[in-house]
Amino acid sequence: MNFSLSEEQNQIRDSIARFVQENYAFDQRNAVVAQEHGFSAQHWQQFAELGWLSIPFAEEHDGFGGGPVDTMVLMQEFGRGLVAEPYPATVLLFGGLLQEGASEAIKGEYIPKIIAGELQGAFAYLERQSRYVMTDIATTAAKQGNDWVLNGEKTVVLNGGAASKLIVAARTAGEQADESGITLFLVDAASDGIERTTYRMTDGQEAANITFNNVSAEAVIGSEGEGSTVMTPVVDAAKLAVCANALGAMESLNAQTLEYCKTREQFGVAIGSFQALQHRMVDTFSACENVKSLLYRAVCAAQDNGEDALRSLLALKVMVGRAGKLIGGEAIQLHGGMGMTNELSVGFYVKRLMIINTLFGDADYHQQLFAKLVNAPAEAASAAKAEAA
Amino acid sequence: MHTRLSEEDLAFQAEVREFLGEAWTSELAATCGNKATMKEGHEEWQRRLYKKGWMAPHWPVEHGGTDWTVTQSFIYNQERASAGAPEAIPFGVTMVASVIIAYGNDEQKAKFLPRILKSEDWWCQGYSEPGAGSDLASLKTRADLDGDEYVINGSKIWTTYAQHANWIFCLVRTDNSGRKQEGITFLLIDMKSPGVTVRPIDTIDSFHHLNEVHFDNVRVPVANRIGEEGKGWTYAKSLLVQERLSIAEVADSKRGLARLREEAREEVNGGRSLLDDPLFAKRLTDIEIELMALEFTELRALASIAEGKEPGPESSLLKLQGTEIQQAIQELRMDVAAYYSGTFQGDLSAQALGHDYAGAAQQSYFRGRASSIYGGSNEVQKNITAKYVLGL
Numbered sequence: 056m057n058f059s060l061s062e063e064q065n066q067i068r069d070s071i072a073r074f075v076q077e078n079y080a081f082d083q084r085n086a087v088v089a090q091e092h093g094f095s096a097q098h099w100q101q102f103a104e105l106g107w108l109s110i111p112f113a114e115e116h117d118g119f120g121g122g123p124v125d126t127m128v129l130m131q132e133f134g135r136g137l138v139a140e141p142y143p144a145t146v147l148l149f150g151g152l153l154q155e156g157a158s159e160a161i162k163g164e165y166i167p168k169i170i171a172g173e174l175q176g177a178f179a180y181l182e183r184q185s186r187y188v189m190t191d192i193a194t195t196a197a198k199q200g201n202d203w204v205l206n207g208e209k210t211v212v213l214n215g216g217a218a219s220k221l222i223v224a225a226r227t228a229g230e231q232a233d234e235s236g237i238t239l240f241l242v243d244a245a246s247d248g249i250e251r252t253t254y255r256m257t258d259g260q261e262a263a264n265i266t267f268n269n270v271s272a273e274a275v276i277g278s279e280g281e282g283s284t285v286m287t288p289v290v291d292a293a294k295l296a297v298c299a300n301a302l303g304a305m306e307s308l309n310a311q312t313l314e315y316c317k318t319r320e321q322f323g324v325a326i327g328s329f330q331a332l333q334h335r336m337v338d339t340f341s342a343c344e345n346v347k348s349l350l351y352r353a354v355c356a357a358q359d360n361g362e363d364a365l366r367s368l369l370a371l372k373v374m375v376g377r378a379g380k381l382i383g384g385e386a387i388q389l390h391g392g393m394g395m396t397n398e399l400s401v402g403f404y405v406k407r408l409m410i411i412n413t414l415f416g417d418a419d420y421h422q423q424l425f426a427k428l429v430n431a432p433a434e435a436a437s438a439a440k441a442e443a444a
Numbered sequence: 445m446h447t448r449l450s451e452e453d454l455a456f457q458a459e460v461r462e463f464l465g466e467a468w469t470s471e472l473a474a475t476c477g478n479k480a481t482m483k484e485g486h487e488e489w490q491r492r493l494y495k496k497g498w499m500a501p502h503w504p505v506e507h508g509g510t511d512w513t514v515t516q517s518f519i520y521n522q523e524r525a526s527a528g529a530p531e532a533i534p535f536g537v538t539m540v541a542s543v544i545i546a547y548g549n550d551e552q553k554a555k556f557l558p559r560i561l562k563s564e565d566w567w568c569q570g571y572s573e574p575g576a577g578s579d580l581a582s583l584k585t586r587a588d589l590d591g592d593e594y595v596i597n598g599s600k601i602w603t604t605y606a607q608h609a610n611w612i613f614c615l616v617r618t619d620n621s622g623r624k625q626e627g628i629t630f631l632l633i634d635m636k637s638p639g640v641t642v643r644p645i646d647t648i649d650s651f652h653h654l655n656e657v658h659f660d661n662v663r664v665p666v667a668n669r670i671g672e673e674g675k676g677w678t679y680a681k682s683l684l685v686q687e688r689l690s691i692a693e694v695a696d697s698k699r700g701l702a703r704l705r706e707e708a709r710e711e712v713n714g715g716r717s718l719l720d721d722p723l724f725a726k727r728l729t730d731i732e733i734e735l736m737a738l739e740f741t742e743l744r745a746l747a748s749i750a751e752g753k754e755p756g757p758e759s760s761l762l763k764l765q766g767t768e769i770q771q772a773i774q775e776l777r778m779d780v781a782a783y784y785s786g787t788f789q790g791d792l793s794a795q796a797l798g799h800d801y802a803g804a805a806q807q808s809y810f811r812g813r814a815s816s817i818y819g820g821s822n823e824v825q826k827n828i829t830a831k832y833v834l835g836l
C-alpha cells in the first residue's frame with residue numbers, strides 16, 4: 056500500500072502548479088474566459104508542448120500511456136486554478152471515446168492531432184428530455200446507402216462551440232431509453248445540416264445546443280448498436296477526472312476561505328476566532344479530506360480494475376456533489392458580502408462545483424445507483440452492476 | 445385557540461383576490477421581472493397598491509395605513525404571494541417609514557410619508573461599510589456639524605438599489621468619544637446632493653443590485669436628522685427588527701415550494717416523474733414540514749405583536765428559519781433543473797436554451813445566498829438568540 060505519487064507524477068503536478076501560478080491569477084483567468092470559446096488557444100498549444108494533452112493516450116498513438124492516477128493529478132491541479140481550457144471535453148471524452156472504440160485508422164489519424172493541440176472535439180450525448188439517463192436518446196441515425204444520416208438535437212454539449220469534430224450518440228435501434236441500440240458517430244462539426252447555438256456555462260466554459268438535420272456521419276465509433284459499451288468506461292473515467300477537478304477546486308476554495316477568516320476583522324478580532332465559524336471551517340475541511348479519501352480509493356480501484364471500482368466511483372460522485380455544495384455554500388457565507396461579488400474568485404469556484412455535481416448525473420442520482428448496486432442480493436449484484444454502469 | 449376564518453375574513457379574502465386579479469397583470473409581472481424595467485414595474489405595482497389603500501397596511505391609519513387584523517394581514521400576504529405579486533420594496537415603506545413614524549418629527553412625517561405612500565421616492569439603506577458589517581456599530585462615516593448642516597465624509601457598501609434611489613437613510617458617526625454604539629446619528633440624505641457618488645458592484649447573480657455609495661463633503665441639513673444626535677443606534681435597531689420580519693417571506697416560500705412541486709412533476713428521469721423518486725420526495729417534504737411549522741411561528745409572533753407586545757429577538761428566529769427554507773427551496777430547484785442549472789442563459793430565449801426556468805432558478809439561487817448574510821447574518825441571529833432569548 057502506498058499513497059504517494061511517482062516522481063513523474065510529481066513532476067506533472069509541479070509543472071501544472073507552476074502554469075497555474077503564472078497564468079491563472081484572478082484577472083488572467085477573467086481574460087482567458089472572455090476570449091472566444093472561453094479559453095486560450097495559446098494555453099492549449101502550451102499544453103501540447105508540455106505533453107499534457109498526451110497523458111491518457113496509448114504510446115502507439117504518440118501518447119504518454121498514463122492511467123487514472125496521472126489524470127487525477129492533472130485534473131486536480133487544473134481544479135485548483137479553475138483552468139478553463141476544455142481538457143475534459145477534448146481529451147478525456149472525445150479522445151477517450153476514440154481511443155476506446157475507434158478503428159485503428161481513425162485513431163491513427165485523429166489522436167496525434169489531439170496530442171499536437173490541433174484538434175478540438177466534443178461528445179454530444181445529452182438531450183432536452185434525457186436528464187441524467189445517458190441512454191435516453193431520441194436523436195436517430197439511419198442508413199442511406201453507405202452513409203449514416205443523423206437527425207435530432209443535442210443540448211449542453213461542452214466545448215460544442217470550439218469543436219471541429221463531434222462524437223454523437225444516436226439511436227439506431229430499440230426504444231428511446233434502451234441501453235442497447237445506441238451507436239456513436241464521428242461527425243464533422245462543419246457538416247451540412249448542423250446548427251449550433253452557443254452559450255456560456257456559469258463557470259465561463261462554452262457549451263452548445265446542436266441540431267442535426269440530415270447530417271451525414273464520417274464514421275461509426277465502435278460497433279453499431281453497441282455505443283453504451285464504448286461510452287461506459289470512458290464516462291466512468293471522466294467522472295473520476297471531474298471529481299479530481301472538484302477536489303482541487305474545494306482545496307483552493309477552503310484555503311481562500313480560511314485565509315479570509317484569519318484576516319477579516321469584526322468586533323476587533325479576526326472572524327476566525329469565533330468558535331461558530333471555527334467549527335464550520337473544520338466541517339468543510341473534513342468534507343474535503345473525505346472527498347480525497349474516496350477519490351484515492353476510486354482511483355486505486357479503477358487502476359486495478361478491481362471489484363470495488365464501480366462502488367467507489369458511485370460513492371465518490373455522491374460525496375463530491377454534496378461536499379461541493381457544502382464547501383461552496385460556506386465559502387460564500389463566511390466571506391459575507393464579499394462572497395457575493397465577482398471581485399473575488401469565490402463565486403466562480405462555487406459555480407464550477409455546482410456544474411461538476413450535475414455532470415454525468417448529480418449526487419441524488421448517483422446515490423440511487425449506489426443503493427441499487429450495494430443493496431442487491433449477491434446473485435443479482437452483477438446484473439445491477441451492469442445496469443448501474 | 446383556533447384558526448378558523450370568520451365571514452368577514454372570507455369576504456376580505458374575496459376582495460383581495462379580486463384586487464389581485466385586476467391589478468397584478470401578466471404584463472406588469474413581466475415588467476417587474478425584466479432587469480431593465482424592474483424599477484418602473486415595481487413603482488407601477490406600488491401605485492396600484494396605493495390607489496387601493498394597501499400600500500402600507502402595517503402603518504397607523506392616520507398616516508395612510510390600514511386597521512387590518514393579524515388574520516387579514518395573513519390573508520393578504522398569502523393571496524399576494526400565491527398570485528406571484530411582490531411585496532413593496534421594503535427600504536421606504538417598511539424600513540425608513542417605521543423609524544420616521546416612531547421617532548421622526550411632524551415635519552418629517554408630513555414631508556416623507558406621503559411621498560413613500562405614493563412611491564415618489566425610492567429609498568436605500570446606508571448602514572454597512574467596508575469595515576462595519578456584522579459589527580455595524582463600528583461604522584466610521586463621519587458627520588461634522590457646520591452651522592445648521594452636517595458635512596458627511598465616508599463610504600457605505602452593499603447598498604441595495606442605490607442606483608435607483610433618490611434618498612438614502614444613513615447611520616453616521618457624530619461622536620468618537622464614548623462607546624461605539626453611542627455617537628451614531630440617523631440621517632436622511634438626498635442622493636442628488638453634491639458629493640454623493642454611486643459605484644456598482646458586480647455580483648455572482650449577474651444582476652445589478654449592489655453598490656458602493658461615497659460621500660465627499662456632502663452637506664445635509666440638520667432638519668434631516670431623525671430624533672436626537674447620538675441616539676441613532678436605538679432607531680437603527682428598531683428598524684433592523686422590521687427588516688428581519690420582512691426577510692422571512694414565509695408566504696413567498698409557500699408559493700415557491702408549490703411551483704417547485706409542479707416543475708418536478710414535469711421532470712421525467714428514467715421514465716418516472718421526479719416526484720415519484722423517493723429521495724427527491726423526501727427532500728421536498730422535509731422542506732414543507734419545516735415551512736408548515738414556520739408559518740405558525742410567524743403567526744404566533746404576529747399575534748403577540750397585535751396584542752401590543754414589542755417585536756423583539758424572536759424576529760431573529762424568523763429571519764434565520766425563513767432564509768434557511770428559502771435557500772433549501774432554491775437549491776432543490778437547481779437540482780430539478782439538472783444540468784441546465786449550470787447554463788448561463790444571457791440573451792438566449794428559453795426555447796433556444798432548451799429549458800424554461802433554469803435561468804430563473806440559477807439567478808434566485810445565487811442571489812439567495814445573500815439572504816443568510818444581509819439583515820444581520822444568520823450567525824449573528826444565532827448569537828442574538830443565544831444571548832437575549834436563551835440568556836447564555
Ligand SMILES: Cc1cc2nc3c(=O)[nH]c(=O)nc-3n(C[C@H](O)[C@H](O)[C@H](O)COP(=O)(O)OP(=O)(O)OC[C@H]3O[C@@H](n4cnc5c(N)ncnc54)[C@H](O)[C@@H]3O)c2cc1C
Nearest residue numbers: 329388389391392569571572577578602604814818821823
Ligand atoms: C445582497 C446584499 C444586500 C445588502 N443590502 C444592504 C443594504 O441595502 N444596506 C446596507 O447597509 N447593507 C446591506 N447589506 C450588507 C449586509 O448587512 C452585510 O453584508 C452583513 O451585515 C454582513 O457584513 P459583512 O458582509 O461585512 O460580513 P462580515 O461581518 O465580515 O462577516 C463575515 C462572516 O463572519 C461571520 N461573523 C461575523 N461576526 C460573527 C460573530 N460574532 N460570530 C459568528 N460569526 C460571525 C458572518 O456571519 C459572516 O459569515 C447587504 C448585503 C448583501 C450580501
